[in-house]
Amino acid sequence: MSFDLNSLLRPHIAQLQPYTSARDEYTGKEGVFLDANENPYGSVTDADFNRYPDPYQSALKEKIALIKKVRPSQIFLGNGSDEAIDLLYRAFCRPGIDNVILLPPTYGMYEVSASINDVETRKVSLTSDFQLQPEKIFDQIDSNTKIIFVCTPNNPSGNKVNRADVLLLLKHFKGLVVVDEAYIDFNDEPSFTTHLDEYPNLLVMQTFSKAWGLASLRLGMAFASEELIKILNKIKPPYNISGLTQETVLAALGNQEKVEKMILEILKEREFLKSELEKLDFVKKIHPSQANFLLVQVPQATQIYNDLIDQKIIVRNRAKVLLCEDCLRITVGTREENTAFLKALQAVVKPIQS
Ligand SMILES: *Cc1c(COP(=O)(O)O)cnc(C)c1O
Numbered sequence: 001m002s003f004d005l006n007s008l009l010r011p012h013i014a015q016l017q018p019y020t021s022a023r024d025e026y027t028g029k030e031g032v033f034l035d036a037n038e039n040p041y042g043s044v045t046d047a048d049f050n051r052y053p054d055p056y057q058s059a060l061k062e063k064i065a066l067i068k069k070v071r072p073s074q075i076f077l078g079n080g081s082d083e084a085i086d087l088l089y090r091a092f093c094r095p096g097i098d099n100v101i102l103l104p105p106t107y108g109m110y111e112v113s114a115s116i117n118d119v120e121t122r123k124v125s126l127t128s129d130f131q132l133q134p135e136k137i138f139d140q141i142d143s144n145t146k147i148i149f150v151c152t153p154n155n156p157s158g159n160k161v162n163r164a165d166v167l168l169l170l171k172h173f174k175g176l177v178v179v180d181e182a183y184i185d186f187n188d189e190p191s192f193t194t195h196l197d198e199y200p201n202l203l204v205m206q207t208f209s210k211a212w213g214l215a216s217l218r219l220g221m222a223f224a225s226e227e228l229i230k231i232l233n234k235i236k237p238p239y240n241i242s243g244l245t246q247e248t249v250l251a252a253l254g255n256q257e258k259v260e261k262m263i264l265e266i267l268k269e270r271e272f273l274k275s276e277l278e279k280l281d282f283v284k285k286i287h288p289s290q291a292n293f294l295l296v297q298v299p300q301a302t303q304i305y306n307d308l309i310d311q312k313i314i315v316r317n318r319a320k321v322l323l324c325e326d327c328l329r330i331t332v333g334t335r336e337e338n339t340a341f342l343k344a345l346q347a348v349v350k351p352i353q354s
Helices: 012-017 058-068 081-092 110-114 132-140 162-174 226-235 242-255 255-276 300-309 335-353
Strands: 075-078 099-102 120-121 145-150 176-179 201-205 220-222 293-297 329-331
Touching: 012 226, 012 293, 058 075, 058 242, 075 081, 075 226, 081 110, 081 176, 081 220, 081 293, 099 110, 099 176, 110 120, 132 162, 145 162, 162 176, 220 293, 255 293, 255 335, 300 329, 300 335
Parallel strands: 099 120, 099 145, 145 176, 176 201
Antiparallel strands: 075 220, 201 220, 293 329
16 A cells, blocks of 8 residues: 655644754864854863754764665654653654554553554454454554554563564555554564565664663664654754763773673563562462563452552553453562562462451
């Protein structure tokens, strides 16, 4: 089916004249810089932060491009993945008119961001084993449907969704298919970025918040066609990624060995946590996970959740979420943390069971 990015775009965004920053108009590195009203003496810190950062994060994108096997022009960097999600709504969804399709249970920000932007969400639940229902998704699509959000591995369930189902959406849907791969580093499935040149309606999101251990820096990646990336760049705040974040992540990218070591450790701990939970007869179900967390069904999840907090063990209560009845989402911790969790879990369950 034909895909036309320009007809998908909100008309006023197509016509928008973007802000041109001082660093847009002159990109050289040498000279006397009297163009951006910066402080010429430096910063009130040990390090100097007085100059505005590169608005397009060129050095960082070149390095990411090599690692992710895409072109730099196919990369958008945001202040967390959440910024890309918000910009997509603002670029493509007319408030009160357009709609997007969400596949619950899934990441909460797709819906919150839709609400902020006054965009209708149409929900097509996953199956009981958290797979897509393509037929039902296609039933919900109309001429104002702009985006379908797919999360794989999915949060909060932890599983991968069947690749063939996502490809079916990419083939037949004339709007954008966003594939959120926040947890891609915890499984060996190839990224959907390998399909970028095939599907101009594909946008893949990844993040430095999980496997890379850089959640506090706020850096999310979006990969898409050059045309789509240009649109996001056009409407983003000019200096959306701080200089400190750009420099720190650039340095981090040179230490891939450490990430890989940490990922292996987390995968080992995920198996440990799973096998220990399997030994507990009150645990009703441990959902298969390709991520760095486990979705676990227990009796009276909310009470267990509260009792765990009293023991200073904080997990995520998903008990009221569709298809996650009585489930807790437990992030894989270090061996010490996992052991502390397992001990506290057994202690709080005893009085509930008796
Ligand atoms: C954690 C997570 C993100 C990451 O968001 P950032 O804003 O990049 O920290 C994105 N999507 C999903 C599904 C997540 O669970």
